[in-house]
Amino acid sequence: MKPLCLALVFLLSLLVCSGQTKPSRYGPVSEGYLSGADGVRLFYRKVGSGRKTVVFLHGGPGLGIGDGGYNMEPLARKRVLLMFDQRGSGRSQVVTDPRLLGVDHQVSDLEAFRKHFGLERMTLIGLSWGTGLATLYTAAHPDRVEKLVLVSPMPPAKTPYFAERTTKINSLIGQAKAARLGEIRQLLARSSDQEALSLCREYFRISSPPYLVNPAAFTSERAEEICEAPAPALRNRFVIVSAVFESLGDWDFRPLLRRINVPALVVEGEQTNVPLDATRQWAAALPQVQLVLIPNAGHVHFIEQPRVFFKAVEKFLGE
Numbered sequence: 001m002k003p004l005c006l007a008l009v010f011l012l013s014l015l016v017c018s019g020q021t022k023p024s025r026y027g028p029v030s031e032g033y034l035s036g037a038d039g040v041r042l043f044y045r046k047v048g049s050g051r052k053t054v055v056f057l058h059g060g061p062g063l064g065i066g067d068g069g070y071n072m073e074p075l076a077r078k079r080v081l082l083m084f085d086q087r088g089s090g091r092s093q094v095v096t097d098p099r100l101l102g103v104d105h106q107v108s109d110l111e112a113f114r115k116h117f118g119l120e121r122m123t124l125i126g127l128s129w130g131t132g133l134a135t136l137y138t139a140a141h142p143d144r145v146e147k148l149v150l151v152s153p154m155p156p157a158k159t160p161y162f163a164e165r166t167t168k169i170n171s172l173i174g175q176a177k178a179a180r181l182g183e184i185r186q187l188l189a190r191s192s193d194q195e196a197l198s199l200c201r202e203y204f205r206i207s208s209p210p211y212l213v214n215p216a217a218f219t220s221e222r223a224e225e226i227c228e229a230p231a232p233a234l235r236n237r238f239v240i241v242s243a244v245f246e247s248l249g250d251w252d253f254r255p256l257l258r259r260i261n262v263p264a265l266v267v268e269g270e271q272t273n274v275p276l277d278a279t280r281q282w283a284a285a286l287p288q289v290q291l292v293l294i295p296n297a298g299h300v301h302f303i304e305q306p307r308v309f310f311k312a313v314e315k316f317l318g319e
Contacts, residue, residue, distance in 0.1 A: 024048075052123075205218070297309075
């Protein structure tokens, strides 16, 4: 092989290993790192341009911006969309000490993120676990939040809603596949780099269909986006899950929600398999709230009915 070809192959390998910036149809993209609350490196992505800014908080915990972040990029047509991989997740610094992964550190990271970008007040869009993070941050920093968009919110309280959701989803997955998910959790921690990616994708191919009205809407591209992270972060995912939920304890967000006096939008799919009673509790507790249930869609309604979803969110956000 000629020297020039060898050089090109070497360069391409470096780009693949380092991770390339994913382009967007909705505006200019910049990516980089910032310092979290205690100096931890947090990876961020900025899309679009405009006078107003919205901040997206991905789900999980233990996932990255591949969980919903790219799906939210149509919002960057008129404004700046900011997002980041929460500590230990995605391309952010891997943090393995559970004592440094709890909700207090997650909230402090979001405040460091706000300061880094010089945002006086933020409009927060939280997905699933991200709705919990948005709630905890707003309760701690009420003067720093302008609006809340709570997309497919997590259980508002551990009792009884967490067990109800788990039971319902596991019944739809089936006993054998639910057992395989448990195996993957164990295998992931000691997997090779190649195995980690394969196990991650298998996990979401099994666990995702009950969250959709049409399971075919969960594509291989979606699995790749969710698992878009270096292998050490993939192996660390369930360390983060355990640490976050342990730090939440027997949580109940409803007393906090009653004190959050900012405009809020709660969105869920009308045909979701996640018990809707829990979602309605979010809407019942917030003083200034709109509840939108999207027809012909499940928990991942922003993929199944994106036009309806973005129309509702754009109307709420305004110009």
